[in-house]
Amino acid sequence: MNTHNYIEQNKQKFLDELLDLLRIPSVSADSKFKNDVLKTAEFIKSSLEQAGVDKAEICETAGFPIVYGEKIIDKNLPTVLVYGHYDVQPADPYELWDSPPFEPVIKNDKIYARGACDDKGQMYMHVKAFESMMATNSLTCNVKFMVEGEEEVGSDNLGIFVKENKEKLAADIILISDTSMIDNNTPSLTVGLRGLSYLQVEVTGPNRDLHSGVYGGAVANPINVLCEMIASLKDENNHITIPGFYDKVEELTKEEREALNKAPFDLEEYKKDLDIEETSGEKGYTTLERAGIRPTLDVNGIWGGYTGEGAKTVLPSKAYAKISMRLVPGQKSHEITELFTKHFTSIAPKSVKVKVTPHHGGEPAVTPTDSVAYAAASAAYEEAFGKAPIPTRDGGSIPIVSLFKDELKLNTVLMGFGLDSDAIHSPNEHYGLFNYMKGIETITLFYKHFAEMNK
């Protein structure tokens, strides 16, 4: 049997196994799911073993473990290092899900569950592609798997693991499916990623909640102050006002920007899909540029005072926000975190106290389009989809791409099969059955072309 047929015949098995994986709520950000995250690591280890790795192991870290597995068929053949993550984003707000986030359902040929796309679904394609090649004796490269459980909380321990295991992780290329393509008829390969600096801020006014009638107007309200501070972080052109923020941004050339803006994009469709009357962003840039090559500042969460039913006339003691900045090539996460902290602290009025806590960060990255691996990926897409993939710059962040480059001296190919509409990080996250199966097939074709091109 050839690989293609194996994949076809095992469609239901591949799907059922993914659904089992999706049923484990591996939310790394919330300690109450700790045991589920650990259980998920065991699930991945066992999946790798069943698929045919020589050995699989749970590698302990200071946080959640990294699952490692490898199949070395011939030291002279090229080696592919697959990276993925088995942890998922929190599912809040639960009430906005049409079905429970950890009870996957199939509707309209899509799998609905937290992690369906990001990254359980996309990561598991690699395990099933590997299984399919093993089962049909068609594996043409050595394979190493490194699947972590802390991607959604900043991959704090991955860097240490990578530094300590350079030899074990030696490879020719890194392969990751954790990005999206333009649409199911327009395959694309991500060649640029934004970095991230994520912080939490706390503004304290009076030492206790006060009655807004007795003290209102005379004592700084930390919510009002927080709003003013956040508002001041952007000017009227939506430029970020933090001194030095743009200093190291590598501007794209006119030609690069033109090429980027040639990607298929329908602004009216985009607005309709989001039900917005107007887009909004940095002056002087298109929507594709704003979402791909420009740094941003978003408040991801805000809270303070009375948020229950009805009314409470409180002047609260504290207000909080989670703020993240997407970074572009040239910017360094820790530098931006420092610039933010310094600036945010400096603009606080004397009537409040401010605390800034860095959460996590990640470096922006660009991947080369002139490599053998890129050519092999391109050929795989062309064979699977009938057309060559378009190179795109993604707005999201996969900080480890930059880490792998620095530590392992390896480039990454980002073979993402998700869609922007998959609602990752949102209620009703889903992943198309087409994408899951097509992804598995395309991945096997990558191995074929990569081995051939390396001959």
Place this chain on the structure above:
Amino acid sequence: MNTHNYIEQNKQKFLDELLDLLRIPSVSADSKFKNDVLKTAEFIKSSLEQAGVDKAEICETAGFPIVYGEKIIDKNLPTVLVYGHYDVQPADPYELWDSPPFEPVIKNDKIYARGACDDKGQMYMHVKAFESMMATNSLTCNVKFMVEGEEEVGSDNLGIFVKENKEKLAADIILISDTSMIDNNTPSLTVGLRGLSYLQVEVTGPNRDLHSGVYGGAVANPINVLCEMIASLKDENNHITIPGFYDKVEELTKEEREALNKAPFDLEEYKKDLDIEETSGEKGYTTLERAGIRPTLDVNGIWGGYTGEGAKTVLPSKAYAKISMRLVPGQKSHEITELFTKHFTSIAPKSVKVKVTPHHGGEPAVTPTDSVAYAAASAAYEEAFGKAPIPTRDGGSIPIVSLFKDELKLNTVLMGFGLDSDAIHSPNEHYGLFNYMKGIETITLFYKHFAEMNK
């Protein structure tokens, strides 16, 4: 036995009864406490009956009932209409209470519980003062009690009740204890109150929560927009920017302001108590003025996006805030609510949708200081405390003072015995045993002086 001795001898009984009242969590803002609110109304009715009213009744409204009771001893004697409320503020955040909010404890001669001061403690003083006068045959006026259960949610149904029961409520003066005095050695009588306009705003960006990496920078983030809108509501001098907001504010004369600023006030002590380095408020006014005679705008609550543990890179669909404005004489609550709504809607960028929901309002009020009732109250304080009370303007709102003036043509005397440090509306609300007992005594003296002065 004279009234003073009766009060002394029944101190423990008066306290135990109040503790029983405080054990019922009558939170009117939260529907899960509905039965407790109703139970509290029954408690008040039964207390009035035991104290000696001719009849007490539970008067149904569209919301929570109003407890009414009266004792008419002689139609030729003056009639005092006592107003109070048996509902309390929500106790959130519970984790900041040193003891459970509905399990009252006595510490350092203070009663700690939600409602200890506002307004169960202060309202119940009137029931016990009445009981003391009845028990000692010293009642010198007719008394009517009207105790409502919706003060903390805007007294929506009180206006209807008052309009429909003008004859029943006919009186010579209204007596309320729901304000504070300067300190236990400096009695004061509140002669001015701020009004209130309370609203909830909702800002909607995209129709669903988005991944901030994929969409961040290109789609308006409703939290950022809400912050910008809130920030724009005040200028650099902390003047409120809503057009027309100050148009009808009655400015005080230089003499009135000077008189007001003569009240004992220690700015350093005030800052130390709140642990703030600087006060903050409208330029050109003192702290006492900012908190008493100037209108304000405070965000009482804000929420949106991910507020749990850890980090989530969400660009949320919605952000919310509860915003209230304290109003001063001249301003009308419904007019300010309209001005706010119009302005807030008008400043929304096209990239978001904005919804403004008025919660409740109340009118500002000033009470006369040249009336017989004021003179009687002043004499009562002087007899009880050994010194005449200082007239003050309070920042809080008791909207019904204005309602009573309009509908019943009655003035109010605000005999408040709380302290600003009682933490009403906050965790660890408390009320001094001294204040509770001294309040009961002072109230009985008011009746004595009011009858004498009316002769």
